[in-house]
Amino acid sequence: MKKALEEQYLKLGISEAVLSFGNKILASLEGRFRQIDEIAEYNQLKVIHAMQDCKVSEACLLGTTGYGYNDLGRDTLEMVYAKIFHAEDALVRPQITCGTHALALALMSNLRPGDELLSPVGKPYDTLEEVIGIRESKGSLKEYGISYKQVDLLPDGSFHYEAIRNAVCDKTRLVTIQRSKGYQTRPTLSVKQIGELIRFIKGIRPDIICMVDNCYGEFVETIEPGDVGADMTVGSLIKNPGGGLAPIGGYIAGKRECVENAAYRLTSPGLGKEVGASLGVLSSFYQGLFLSPTVTANALKGAVFAANLFERLGFPVVPNGTESRHDIIQAVTFGSPEGVIAFCQGIQAAASVDSFVTPEPWDMPGYDSQVIMAAGAFVSGSSIELSADGPIAPPYAVYFQGGLTWPHAKLGILKALQSLVAKGIVAKETLA
């Protein structure tokens, strides 16, 4: 078997040296992988339990057309999400086009002119800069008279409580907390840390809405932001909770009033959650959610493997090889554009779809530097699938995520290493 497996890797362009280096790293990760599997087992049961409690039936898998009145499957799925994310209600819709849209919707529907938004965890994800108006943009919160304040994390990644207390004023209506690091090299926040921050904010003024950008965090831990007091938990279905099957969509789970506000904004005042046909996507939403805990675990194994492998080769990695995990993203700093490009081209070459194309840096809407993206995905742009992206800007880090199956994640990382070896960025001798 070992020989046959080696031959498969060889056929896919992985040299013996790269494979045996990878396997050496893997041998040290058994304990970590077992922990990841236990979390997946817990979350799998959580999802099944929620589906049983909500009486998901065969009829729920069908969809509606037109206005979408009385869409049993849609309404039941929203109950399932509310249970899983410990919320009163949820909005889970194909009409929410992506994560940025879900976050923009949650913000725009719960803030009013004169209100202030506060980020106590530093700069938010790049695409939110235009939503908020940090970078000038048509239709931003700023254009509607909603102001913004930001408090950066302390250099060690902890909360600057004193500055947060000073930043909260009478106008502060909503606090946005990004769980994942996004395109930064700060640590990702654990759900427990998020809970401490929420408790602190509520201690200043209990009526401040605490929203968590949960992108890439779903099912990585056994608890979610709703378990620690978040008023809204927001994310994308083409990341973790769609399990690779959802072809589009986003969710907002939270307090009934917050979700209601979002629904009136998504559709129309007066209509809210009552309309919004689910068309044919419900069975993939349900089945994707069902698969999400194990799919997330596969992606997580890939992230842990990549961290240990590139750390051993001397590249700075965030999180490091041994740290506990709170999202599926792995940052590796190569220090040069060539390193970022070689890594992404290796990931692309491991894909089942579009493996033969060569990704190049380009000016992506919503981002302020050029970005290179490797994505050979069944769902376009899906980043729960094996993918990597890197802004072409210092410190020249790539952000690697996804892998619907563990063997695919492993192949991707080995291909990336092979590509770095081929370009001379990793010296062959270091693999010995």
Ligand SMILES: *Cc1c(COP(=O)(O)O)cnc(C)c1O
């Ligand atoms: C991906 C992501 C977003 C935006 O989601 P899109 O679906 O790409 O619009 C927002 N915040 C974080 C932390 C993300 O990872």
